[in-house]
Amino acid sequence: MSRSSDLSGSTGESRSGHTIFAPLSPDQVSTGAAVFGEEWRAALADHVRTSGDPYDAMLLLRRPVARSTTAAVLPGLPAAQRNAIGDLTLAWIDALGPVIAARRPPARWSRLRRRETLARRALEDALRAVPGLAPPGQLATMLAAGIQVPIAAGAFLLAWIAQHDSVDVDPADAVWETLRLTPPTWITARITTREVELAGTTIPPGRVVFVSPLLLGRSSDLVPGETETLPRFDPDRWRDHAQRPGAWLPFGAGPHSCPGRSLGMAQLITLAQWGLAHGITLSEEVSIDQSRGIFPAPCRFTLAPRREAPL
Ligand code: HEM
16 A cells, blocks of 8 residues: 555545544555454453453554554654554543643643644654655644554443343444544534524534534434433444434544544444453443543453353
8 A cells, every 4th residue: 555545635625724634545444354353352361461451442542543643644654663652642542631631721832732733743743754755743743643542442342242232232332332432532613604594593603513413312203212212322223224323423423523433333233242242241330431532441251251252
């Protein structure tokens, strides 16, 4: 695959002047999906070798997701270089977390901001060192969005699967139910560029409109099943149903919708197949951290000994 296909994004600008990221190509998605499968198995094997503790989903998913997304976004790079960039992206995500979670935006010279700036610069420098790539700032954003969100979605997915009794679940349906009840990007925003009518309200130009996949996912107009069943995790609601999943916009919509949607789905379906085959049990109750998007913390689990499927 040629360098010029790397990122494939940065194809133009929307009316707001923001970069528009082109969707990953099918080749990029299959490269990333293959790496996710290999790295997930490797992460499990490492955990077994080095620890007798329960698995921690938020930790366990870091390397597989980082390497998978980096492989998809930068397919022309040797694995060692890609993986190093994946590690730098994780370091930036870790440094960015407390900045986003802070009640008030931390000052530029604060310890939090300095740490975040250094981590971002280290990532951008590593990207700048590779000739022919898209601008490092855009690539860094793409990588961070494409690593942080699937880690959170994957951990939620394992938590839901662990709490669900029924066997014979379609892995894709389990993924959609997870993205319905706990979409990591639970709110997105747009600014109106002209007057619009929305549900009987006239909104003037220049206003911020929030769109919440979390709330839309509980709307009986968009999801099959009786209203009282909507808060429940029930992958079978999608089985044989004419209504297609995704109308609650877990990947957003329009020019700024998620360019990594197919890769995210591929990573999560692989994970769902594994989770459903292994009878996982939560080690403690899961709480939801809402400080930057939503993610389950802690999310620790064990494998039920009754099912002896290979890792
Ligand atoms: C399960 C996994 C994922 C979910 C649920 C998800 C969800 C979302 C959502 C809701 C948005 C906002 C869209 C909007 O405002 O209309 C978004 C944007 C974005 N996502 Fe994802 N995403 C996932 C995986 C990925 C991956 C794997 C990548 C990259 C490889 C990625 C890259 C991005 C980027 C760059 C944006 C910003 C788009 C823009 O502002 O133009 N995402 N994602």
